[in-house]
Amino acid sequence: MEGLRTRKRKNPNYDFVPKTKKLKVIKNSIEVCCLKCSTLYNKEDEHFCQCKTGLINIGNSCYINSVFQVFADLMVPLYITSDSQLGLMIKSLRSYSEQPISTEIVLTELDHLWEHKNVQEDAHEFFIAMLAAFNGSVFQFSTQSECFCESCNLSFIGDLKEDNTFHMMIDGSTLQEQINGSMEEILADCPNCTWPKLTCYKTIIKPPEILVVKMNRFQFNQTTGNASKVSSKVEIPQNVEIGTKRYSLSAVILHKSRSLRYGHYTTYFHRKKILIDDEVVFYNKTLKLDHAHFYIAFYS
Template structure:
């Protein structure tokens, strides 16, 4: 639905013989339209929560915004649903039929699940090659510095450690411990060094917010603020932050997922869609980020 803008516009003929067109404004997203323009806005439809399904909603909105579902069959219910998310309606869309299509991969049991795991599960159905990057992997002992031969591997996501090191620095090179004792000295644990050699088309970043508590031995959530840069560079390729998925909780097994479309300033919370929202890039709830 569109309504007349409050700005003063004239429709009468000007001295140069030209006419000033009416100024129309979308009543939902406030985008300016011409009187001859169809309702082609940034408006979004929410998704009905069918029982602890916010993690599904956030991922599906991210997939729709990134436009990575063109490889789905024409009769795909999931594909049709993702297209619906880009249309405006005051009524939220139900994901039930679309989820029936992926029951063999993921069956929703009305339990709170992990958004990243859901994303990685359905990724093979989509244009997963857009997320694929190559990296040079080399293992090194932390004590004797025994080094294994470097190999080239592939992955679809970056795991950002919450250790005070910026995402840009971690993209240059990263070090992660692995559960492997050095065969050379039998004392030290091996460390894996990673350097990206071939950049992806879309950069998916998972912020590692889970750790094992040394005192209790139980997993816990790292809820520190994480600074997401608006732009990063990988091998000379510039990426801009497009979509962020947030997990609002200080615990692992419960909480709430929402999704933020940064360039459009839209925050989607299940059935609710909020426009003209600006979130700081230094936030404690950021969990998944997509750079394009």
């Protein structure tokens, strides 16, 4: 999403085979040497090395680039075949290449899920759409609500619900406090007296493998009827817990703008201290955990 400014369109690079790796056999096992950091590692390791490959901005596509970078780094399994254009690109993003990659041919393959029209789009909406191409079950969690009616004092257990994103309210409470349980009023009829509003306390009873946290930075002004962005700093913790399961911050997608209508997305890998801005990869980059541009956090 580049908004009012659009970068010059570059010639797409459709070659997803990394040309900057050397293979050699050591004691009957294949090891790979990264030509950027000279790290030797086994080809079958879960991750290749710390080095990254950028993605070309093909016109207002930074929201696409940021999501693909996260999917690749978190090793999210594919639903479609690994030899597809998407599979080849994701594999290439897990190793270093001097030349950035274009997503154009990949988006053509996925046009039944998402049609990029060279206009501003939301990174979280694109993330949701891509769950049909990846194994979205790694993000799923279950919530249970205990509801209370203030009119007749009825208390009852609500339905079990599935979700893939935890929506963090910007209200001064911490993420861990909200994960532990959140109170909300919902417009629903009481099953006993039909009072049209219930107070519900919601908790996570089945944690996900990878926790996705979206900061609710978009608000609606009931007086003016306009939507606006909440630009306040949001402090996100390095670690969170759901029951006995402990998570640490892996990646964050940032949205830099004071408006909903334009802006720019980048991706930050907290553990690796890497910031990716489309084609450009910055190493040894440290961002404070109360950044004003944090939008979607990924814990694993």
